[in-house]
Amino acid sequence: MPAAGLDRDAIVRVALTQLDEVGLEALSLRRVAKDLGVHPSALYYHFTNKQELLDEMARAIIADALNLADAPHRQRWDDWLVFLARTQRRAVRTHRDGAILMFRSRPTAADQLAYLDTLIQLLITDGFTAEGAGRAFSAVSGYAIGIAAAEQQRANIALDPAVLEKIGAHSGFATIAEAAAAEDAAFEHGLHWLIEGMRAELAAAPSNSA
Structure with a gap:
């Protein structure tokens, strides 16, 4: 079951904040989960692995930059x-x-x-x-x-x-x-x-x- 109030967009936004703070190599689902205050397993309901999260992060930054x-x-x-x-x-x-x-x-x-x-x-x-x-x-x-x-x-x-x-x-x-x-x-x-x-x-x- 997904954690209450947790969705893909919320995860991506926290991940992008983490990207700016620690860089791509240090970014991890465990670190993102900690900032969201959830167990890492809660993220796997939305993203199978880190690669899927990276795909969505890239999509988000393009969408944000799109004018x-x-x-x-x-x-x-x-x-x-x-x-x-x-x-x-x-x-x-x-x-x-x-x-x-x-x-x-x-x-x-x-x-x-x-x-x-x-x-x-x-x-x-x-x-x-x-x-x-x-x-x-x-x-x-x-x-x-x-x-x-x-x-x-x-x-x-x-x-x-x-x-x-x-x-x-x-x-x-x-x-x-x-x-x-x-x-x-x-x-x-x-x-x-x-x-x-x-x-x-x-x-x-x-x-x-x-």
Whole structure:
């Protein structure tokens, strides 16, 4: 029997708080149960294992970061990939170890799977092959999550004066650090390069050149 007043959302919210406090590796169902004031077995009514909890946590941070007001008004592949990238980056940056969580989670919920079906079909309709559509999604999603992880890591490095002193005098690092300092602009520029590369490849495809 489920514990009174305990549901999946309550567990996920406590788990996200724990994520920020102790990080992903230290997060456990036992620790979450302790904060909820229940026996660990009570959580297994809602989640079979830690992986299922991670899946739901990742889904929750995307939902929290989702701004439907920014959603594309046109059914264009590039608009939707840009929207995907911006949403994923925003989500990852809201929590400690957000990038690792996203990479370790699985899109198991019905709405997540339906979204992926819709997005891939949109890409195919607009000229991508099925393989190309999968690669386009992976490239944009990987870029968004990866750049957010790098941004968070840079913030950690900036807190250590010894590290900055050691590497700050090197021109290569200084150039990269300067370029990355304006995080939003750097992210948008990289995303633009990705999308433009896809546009160029689509335009050069035999079916689009006739």
